[in-house]
Amino acid sequence: MENKPDWTFEQxxxxxxxxxxxLEAGELPLAESLERYQESMQLxxxxxxxxxxxxxxxxxxxxxxGAASVQEEV
Structure with a gap:
């Protein structure tokens, strides 16, 4: 994952x-799968x-x- 400070939750x-x-497709080489897995953990x-x-x-x-409600009741 690129460490972009402007990433949103949705992105x-x-x-x-x-x-x-x-990863589910199982078509990536092992090294690339490991990189993707590491990125996913950061995400x-x-x-x-x-x-x-x-x-x-x-x-x-x-x-x-709640505090505002209590203040109104007092």
Whole structure:
């Protein structure tokens, strides 16, 4: 995976799907399969980090909404 700071989650997922198709086809030489596998692991890590960030943002939004509701009740 090219370490591009401007990759989006969607771009990374698309590339990951592409790699999976290539590996499942079983037509790549062993060395290239290993390279693709390594790239896929980097993509999985990137996607996991993006999902973790999104989850944290959702939790923060929920917390902020809950705090706002409590303030309104007081």
């Amino acid at each position: 990374a997922m698309k590339r990951l799907e592409e790699i999976v198709r290539q 999985v890590k990137f996607c996991r980090e993006q999902l973790d960030k999104a989850e944290l943002q959702l939790e923060q939004l929920s917390f902020d909404e």
